[in-house]
Amino acid sequence: MSIKNAFYAQSGGVTAVINASACGVIETARKNSDKIGTVYAGKNGIIGALEEDLIDTSLESDEAIAALKHTPSGGFGSCRFKLKSLEENKAEYERLIEVFKAHNIGYFFYNGGGDSADTCYKVSQLSEKMGYPIQAIHVPKTVDNDLPITDNCPGFGSVAKYIAVSTLEASYDVRSMAKTSTQIFVLEVMGRHAGWIAAAGGLVEDQGIPVVILFPEVEFNQEAFLAKVKEKVEQHGFCSIVVSEGAHWPDGKFLAEQGTRDAFGHAQLGGAAPVVANMIKDAHGYKFHWAVADYLQRAARHLASNSDVEQAYALGQAGVEYAIAGENSIMPSVIRTSNNPYQWKIDKAPLSDVANVEKFMPMDFISEDGFGITDKCKEYLYPLIEGENYPPYKNGLPDYVTLKNDCVGKKLPEFKV
Amino acid sequence: MSIKNAFYAQSGGVTAVINASACGVIETARKNSDKIGTVYAGKNGIIGALEEDLIDTSLESDEAIAALKHTPSGGFGSCRFKLKSLEENKAEYERLIEVFKAHNIGYFFYNGGGDSADTCYKVSQLSEKMGYPIQAIHVPKTVDNDLPITDNCPGFGSVAKYIAVSTLEASYDVRSMAKTSTQIFVLEVMGRHAGWIAAAGGLVEDQGIPVVILFPEVEFNQEAFLAKVKEKVEQHGFCSIVVSEGAHWPDGKFLAEQGTRDAFGHAQLGGAAPVVANMIKDAHGYKFHWAVADYLQRAARHLASNSDVEQAYALGQAGVEYAIAGENSIMPSVIRTSNNPYQWKIDKAPLSDVANVEKFMPMDFISEDGFGITDKCKEYLYPLIEGENYPPYKNGLPDYVTLKNDCVGKKLPEFKV
Numbered sequence: 001m002s003i004k005n006a007f008y009a010q011s012g013g014v015t016a017v018i019n020a021s022a023c024g025v026i027e028t029a030r031k032n033s034d035k036i037g038t039v040y041a042g043k044n045g046i047i048g049a050l051e052e053d054l055i056d057t058s059l060e061s062d063e064a065i066a067a068l069k070h071t072p073s074g075g076f077g078s079c080r081f082k083l084k085s086l087e088e089n090k091a092e093y094e095r096l097i098e099v100f101k102a103h104n105i106g107y108f109f110y111n112g113g114g115d116s117a118d119t120c121y122k123v124s125q126l127s128e129k130m131g132y133p134i135q136a137i138h139v140p141k142t143v144d145n146d147l148p149i150t151d152n153c154p155g156f157g158s159v160a161k162y163i164a165v166s167t168l169e170a171s172y173d174v175r176s177m178a179k180t181s182t183q184i185f186v187l188e189v190m191g192r193h194a195g196w197i198a199a200a201g202g203l204v205e206d207q208g209i210p211v212v213i214l215f216p217e218v219e220f221n222q223e224a225f226l227a228k229v230k231e232k233v234e235q236h237g238f239c240s241i242v243v244s245e246g247a248h249w250p251d252g253k254f255l256a257e258q259g260t261r262d263a264f265g266h267a268q269l270g271g272a273a274p275v276v277a278n279m280i281k282d283a284h285g286y287k288f289h290w291a292v293a294d295y296l297q298r299a300a301r302h303l304a305s306n307s308d309v310e311q312a313y314a315l316g317q318a319g320v321e322y323a324i325a326g327e328n329s330i331m332p333s334v335i336r337t338s339n340n341p342y343q344w345k346i347d348k349a350p351l352s353d354v355a356n357v358e359k360f361m362p363m364d365f366i367s368e369d370g371f372g373i374t375d376k377c378k379e380y381l382y383p384l385i386e387g388e389n390y391p392p393y394k395n396g397l398p399d400y401v402t403l404k405n406d407c408v409g410k411k412l413p414e415f416k417v
Numbered sequence: 418m419s420i421k422n423a424f425y426a427q428s429g430g431v432t433a434v435i436n437a438s439a440c441g442v443i444e445t446a447r448k449n450s451d452k453i454g455t456v457y458a459g460k461n462g463i464i465g466a467l468e469e470d471l472i473d474t475s476l477e478s479d480e481a482i483a484a485l486k487h488t489p490s491g492g493f494g495s496c497r498f499k500l501k502s503l504e505e506n507k508a509e510y511e512r513l514i515e516v517f518k519a520h521n522i523g524y525f526f527y528n529g530g531g532d533s534a535d536t537c538y539k540v541s542q543l544s545e546k547m548g549y550p551i552q553a554i555h556v557p558k559t560v561d562n563d564l565p566i567t568d569n570c571p572g573f574g575s576v577a578k579y580i581a582v583s584t585l586e587a588s589y590d591v592r593s594m595a596k597t598s599t600q601i602f603v604l605e606v607m608g609r610h611a612g613w614i615a616a617a618g619g620l621v622e623d624q625g626i627p628v629v630i631l632f633p634e635v636e637f638n639q640e641a642f643l644a645k646v647k648e649k650v651e652q653h654g655f656c657s658i659v660v661s662e663g664a665h666w667p668d669g670k671f672l673a674e675q676g677t678r679d680a681f682g683h684a685q686l687g688g689a690a691p692v693v694a695n696m697i698k699d700a701h702g703y704k705f706h707w708a709v710a711d712y713l714q715r716a717a718r719h720l721a722s723n724s725d726v727e728q729a730y731a732l733g734q735a736g737v738e739y740a741i742a743g744e745n746s747i748m749p750s751v752i753r754t755s756n757n758p759y760q761w762k763i764d765k766a767p768l769s770d771v772a773n774v775e776k777f778m779p780m781d782f783i784s785e786d787g788f789g790i791t792d793k794c795k796e797y798l799y800p801l802i803e804g805e806n807y808p809p810y811k812n813g814l815p816d817y818v819t820l821k822n823d824c825v826g827k828k829l830p831e832f833k834v
Binding site: 387 | 494595
């Protein structure tokens with residue numbers, strides 16, 4: 001049997017550590033060059049496979065690949081592109097298999113969230129039907145932390161650390177200023193459907209910081225919220241608020257949609273943070289500041305959690321090791337074996353159990369009043385933000401790598417997505 | 418002559434390193450306990466002096482004081498409170514002198530920006546007139562970087578590092594996503610009157626990132642801006658924009674005021690970032706993301722510049738050493754002696770040359786098209802973001818100190834500001 005090549009692609013929103021998974025895949029493949037040939041990476045994700053834009057990672061030096069471990073973003077480019085169902089667009093799946101066949105690719109490593117787990121599963125099913133064997137391995141990644149089975153999703157731990165640290169630092173700032181100036185600080189964080197990221201802001205409560213969290217899981221109750229904020233300010237002199245972008249009114253309308261209009265009359269110009277801040281000002285007169293973290297939170301490799309980096313790498317590595325061992329249609333997953341000290345191992349989950357299953361934040365992670373997190377939630381979160389994993393610096397800036405990303409020659413007719 | 422006590426206060430917006438200056442003042446005073454008595458700190462800044470809320474820093478352990486060096490915010494509380502002119506409110510200045518007299522305070526260390534330099538200067542003048550000698554020393558601090566004589570102002574270097582690193586990381590993120598999703602990232606930064614902080618975002622150009630800066634010093638030209646952004650996106654596939662909160666139209670109106678209205682019809686709900694982002698979307702259709710850094714940037718001790726931390730400490734230390742040497746009415750200042758390697762020393766500047774003098778960004782720091790920074794500007798900025806100075810961590814979070822802040826007994830009748 002000839003040695004098969006591998007295909008690796010990054011999918012969906014990138015993170016501070018998705019490149020660490022890429023590094024785990026490529027370094028492990030290089031160590032097993034007697035069993036796995038060239039690792040081709042999709043230029044801009046799965047689109048690269050469909051359009052036969054295959055980055056030849058063998059042209060990158062060992063140093064460049066090692067530097068992926070400390071470089072945020074998607075080093076090969078990612079994309080927001082969901083393959084339709086097999087019925088709706090079989091041609092795309094067939095094209096994938098054709099490209100894999102043309103380049104002697106026998107391993108498919110797909111690094112993404114729920115949608116890509118589903119795609120990965122379909123590819124493995126179709127390859128069977130089409131009689132061209134592809135071992136499809138899904139390497140988990142998503143700041144949304146919503147994949148099942150795995151203890152957490154790489155990318156989430158670093159966002160959680162960033163949000164917890166940022167909330168702590170800004171809260172110290174507001175505490176200093178509260179006597180004559182700012183009493184309220186509002187931080188808007190990612191999470192349209194789940195409050196995992198917002199929950200991380202709740203960790204600062206253990207540092208004596210008064211904090212109110214607005215989760216997408218809890219319908220917004222303006223009266224209760226304003227009363228809670230007032231109570232905190234009267235007790236502490238200030239209050240921090242962490243609002244999820246998905247926080248919404250009982251009728252489902254996002255707080256961010258609260259009638260904001262730009263000069264041209266367009267809705268939804270602002271975010272949830274200014275809406276919440278102004279609401280407090282109107283009710284209580286407290287002076288406020290607000291921030292919207294947006295991409296800063298998921299790109300913040302400078303503050304990555306060490307456990308997140310290590311797991312992202314380990315999952316990429318395990319993906320290749322499972323592939324060499326003949327596994328197919330699985331997702332390497334983190335299994336937590338102890339909270340304190342945090343201990344974990346890697347196991348495999350069948351993709352049939354992963355695809356189309358969404359993990360929600362357990363309701364017993366949210367405090368009874370709906371504005372905070374429980375001890376159980378803290379027990380879950382602390383291990384994920386454990387340890388610092390700093391990138392090297394040069395001239396005061398992180399020394400991140402930009403790859404050459406040269407593609408291998410095309411062999412097939414053109415195909416445009 | 419009996420040993421005199423000292424008074425130290427933090428003024429105005431706090432920074433990631435103002436506590437490092439406090440640490441420099443208190444540790445140096447402790448080392449010279451044969452020459453300086455107790456250091457009292459104003460609770461919430463100068464208001465603490467006026468209301469006789471004097472924190473007895475001798476009750477804090479050496480460890481707690483040392484931890485100030487790595488703790489952001491104002492450890493004793495700060496305030497936005499500007500003493501009026503001597504003519505308008507002589508009573509406040511006289512009260513200060515009375516409080517100093519009652520607590521045998523002979524040294525006044527005021528840690529702040531331009532306004533506090535002015536207050537410091539007036540206190541030294543008045544103490545002469547009132548025949549109660551006070552050595553008034555201004556310790557510079559401000560993220561605005563607008564004090565004269567000193568090479569830079571402690572606090573600025575760390576904000577500059579935070580903005581440069583954040584712009585770099587978010588730009589890598591956008592670059593990954595640009596094929597099918599976000600092509601524009603807009604980051605709003607502080608700087609109502611000066612573009613120092615926005616300029617730091619321009620450093621990422623050296624990392625191959627297309628970036629457009631909107632300075633308060635340059636009247637906003639919508640047509641030229643939109644053309645510049647289009648040019649960058651067509652060349653690179655994406656573009657990052659760093660907009661100063663003080664960016665404004667030719668008529669002086671801030672971009673942030675661009676007709677934004679909340680549900681109640683209130684103006685100025687949003688920031689400049691969403692206005693700019695929507696403007697680009699309307700003109701070119703590019704998908705965008707935007708962030709507002711707000712307090713996160715000035716509180717980000719987790720990413721402090723080492724040169725900033727060292728200078729903040731050295732200026733506090735020098736303040737005490739100058740005081741012991743009999744100096745009065747001065748500001749210890751950083752004098753740059755070499756760019757590469759960055760070398761600097763501390764010298765003293767007379768407060769008469771500092772008070773009411775504002776340092777602007779030199780116009781030859783801004784590129785000819787008004788959207789970037791020059792090599793001269795980069796030469797100035799790089800040394801200020803040099804080196805990393807990480808705080809210790811515990812359970813995944815920085816181990817910042819919260820002081821006891823116990824006050825000494827009052828000796829004077831009540832006085833309310």
